[in-house]
Amino acid sequence: MKNARNARQSGFSLIELMVVVAILAILASIALPSYNNHVRKARRAAGAACVAAVAQRLERVYTTDLSYAAAPNIATLSASCDSDALRYYTMNTNVAARTYTVSAAPKGAQSGDSCGTLSINQLGVKSPSTGGCW
Template sequence: MMLAIKRAPRGARGFTLIELMIVVAIIGILAAIAFPSYQNHVTKTRRADAQAALTAFATAMERHYTENRNTYLGAAAGGANTGAPAIFPTEAPLEGATKYYDLTISAATRNSYTLLAAPKGAQAGDGSLRLLSNGVREWQKDGSTWVEWNN
């Protein structure tokens, strides 16, 4: 008993190798365009999280000011005036497992303070953020010049 093998009709044989390679090339080109754009968006989102954390940190500094006889002094760990904060988390974003910024008090006096968010890990190279007690918000975009950050 012989089995008959049926062949597909001439127009329904599938894709050629050339057609498949063209599709792969198109997908590669789209990925090459989309991935850097995605990475840029992720970096900006992480920076926005750090900006929000600095704003919340400033609120904690104001609370410290009112609770400590109108002074910003002693808000850092161990009652110091600079360094890691004792009154607020030391990393941003505040939620989630991976932290991309270290938060510190870079200067504190009786009547003023400067808060700093320094990038780390995957965010390194994005530039530091700082928030001054007078409301000035700055980003060190190029590593040397401070520019005002916009929300």
């Protein structure tokens, strides 16, 4: 007759399972913010590319008309931008005869971005100029 103490049990105990779950939770809490930061940086790059594309279109308008005032509206200017840039950034232009400022303000899931609003003017001055935002 077999003794209950000598019988081998197979499988995992509840304590072992909970330790594994705790380790996975710790790893996830470290990896998720890093992943979110990476996604924000990718969206920021798309927003910066859209701002640069709109600025280039404004420069083409100035080349032909010698004035930025003849530029089309922002919807037309940003039509060639990536859909992610337009989904996570609100594009805006401030155009005068000899000056312009193109800006992209983060919205939605991108609103927590540390760089905030990206902008460029007719002189090529980019804002914010620090922190690797461009």
